Amino acid sequence: xxxxxxxxxxxxxxxxxxxxxxxxxxxxxxxxxxxxxxxxxxxxxxxxxxxxxxxxxxxxxxxxxxxxxxxxxxxxxxxxxxxxxxxxxxxxxxxxxxxxxxxxxxxxxxxxxxxxxxxxxxxxxxxxxxxxxxxxxxxxxxxxxxxxxxxxxxxxxxxxxxxxxxxxxxxxxxxxxxxxxxxxxxxxxxxxxxxxxxxxxxxxxxxxxxxxxxxxxxxxxxxxxxxxxxxxxxxxxxxxxxxxxxxxxxxxxxxxxxxxxxxxxxxxxxxxxxxxxxxxxxxxxxxxxxxxxxxxxxxxxxxxxxxxxxxxxxxxxxxxxxxxxxxxxxxxxxxxxxxxxxxxxxxxxxxxxxxxxxxxxxxxxxxxxxxxxxxxx
Ligand SMILES: Nc1nc2c(c(=O)[nH]1)N[C@H]1C(S)=C(S)[C@@H](COP(=O)(O)O)O[C@H]1N2
Ligand SMILES: [Mo]
Numbered sequence: 001x002x003x004x005x006x007x008x009x010x011x012x013x014x015x016x017x018x019x020x021x022x023x024x025x026x027x028x029x030x031x032x033x034x035x036x037x038x039x040x041x042x043x044x045x046x047x048x049x050x051x052x053x054x055x056x057x058x059x060x061x062x063x064x065x066x067x068x069x070x071x072x073x074x075x076x077x078x079x080x081x082x083x084x085x086x087x088x089x090x091x092x093x094x095x096x097x098x099x100x101x102x103x104x105x106x107x108x109x110x111x112x113x114x115x116x117x118x119x120x121x122x123x124x125x126x127x128x129x130x131x132x133x134x135x136x137x138x139x140x141x142x143x144x145x146x147x148x149x150x151x152x153x154x155x156x157x158x159x160x161x162x163x164x165x166x167x168x169x170x171x172x173x174x175x176x177x178x179x180x181x182x183x184x185x186x187x188x189x190x191x192x193x194x195x196x197x198x199x200x201x202x203x204x205x206x207x208x209x210x211x212x213x214x215x216x217x218x219x220x221x222x223x224x225x226x227x228x229x230x231x232x233x234x235x236x237x238x239x240x241x242x243x244x245x246x247x248x249x250x251x252x253x254x255x256x257x258x259x260x261x262x263x264x265x266x267x268x269x270x271x272x273x274x275x276x277x278x279x280x281x282x283x284x285x286x287x288x289x290x291x292x293x294x295x296x297x298x299x300x301x302x303x304x305x306x307x308x309x310x311x312x313x314x315x316x317x318x319x320x321x322x323x324x325x326x327x328x329x330x331x332x333x334x335x336x337x338x339x340x341x342x343x344x345x346x347x348x349x350x351x352x353x354x355x356x357x358x359x360x361x362x363x364x365x366x367x368x369x370x371x372x373x374x375x376x377x
Pocket of ligand 2: 230278279280281363364
C-alpha cells in the first residue's frame, strides 16, 4: 500500500479548470453571506454607535433572506469545489529546500483553516435555520467570530490563486470527445442546477409565491393567523401569565409609571401597519398588525424622544425574553404594541395579550407576551 499521488487521479473533473469556474461563484456567495451576516449581527447589538435604521421596513427581511439563501447555495458549490481540488492533498513538495517547504506548509495551513471555517459556518448556519442546536456554545457569537476567520483566509486564498483563475478562465473548456462518466461541462451544469435548486428551496421561506417549492423552508407559513410561530407560549412557559385576568402592561419612565390592561390599550387610538416578521433563521412573513403606537405610550409617562426602551416579556428565562428597543425604533410611527393580527385578537402563540412589532427589526427582537416597557430617566 502506498499513499495516492496526484497522477492517480485521472478524472478530468479534478483540477484548476473547474475549480476556477466554481470557485468565483462560491466566493460571491460567501461574500454576500458575510456582509449580510455582519449586518444581522449588528442589528442585534443592544447598543449601536451608529443606530440601525427603522427603514425600509422590508430591509432586514431582504438581507437575512439573502444570507440564508446564499449560505444554502454555497453548500453544493463548496462540495463540488472540494471535489475538484482534493487530489492536491496528496501533492508532494516539488523541492526539498527549506524556503519552498515553508511556503507550501503555510499555503496548506491557510487552506485547512479556510475549509474548516467554511464547513463550520455552513454546518452551524444550516442547523440554526433548521432550529436545531446540537451544541452548547452561543450560536451568534461563535458564528460571528468564525466568519472573520473564514473571510480572512478566503481573502488570502483568493490572493494566492487569482493568477491561476485568470489563466484558466481565458482558456475555453474544450469539448470532450469520449467522456468517462461526466464531462467537465456536465459537472458544471449539474453544479449550477444544484445551486439553483438550493436557492429555490430556501427562498420560499421569505418569498410567498415560492412557498410551495420550498422543501427546505422549515417554516412554511403554517401557524395561527397565517404566520409561522417561532416559540410557542407553552414552550416559553407563559401560558398561565399571558392568559391571567389581571394582566396589564406597565410603562415606566424613571419614577413615572402607568399600568394599562388590554381593555385600556384597546380604548387608545389604534393604528394598523403591514410589517414582516423576519426571523434570523431566514423565514419571513408579512402581517397586518393593529395596536397602539409605542411613541403614544411613551408620551404618557413623559419619556422624551430619543429614549431607548427596555422591553420585558412575561417569559422567565431564555435569551429573548428581554430586548432593547433603540430610540430610532421607539420613535418611529410604525412601531406598535400590537393587540391584533389580521383583524383578529393576537393568537396566544403570536404574543397575546400584546407584543412588540417594529419595522426593519430582526424577528428575534419582536418581543411577544409583553410585560413592561421601561425608559430610564
Ligand atoms: N418573549 C419572546 N418573544 C419572542 C421570542 C421568544 O422566544 N420569546 N422569539 C422571537 C423570534 S426568534 C421570532 S422569529 C418572532 C416570531 O414571532 P411569531 O412566533 O409570532 O411569528 O418572535 C420573537 N419574539
Ligand atoms: Mo427568530
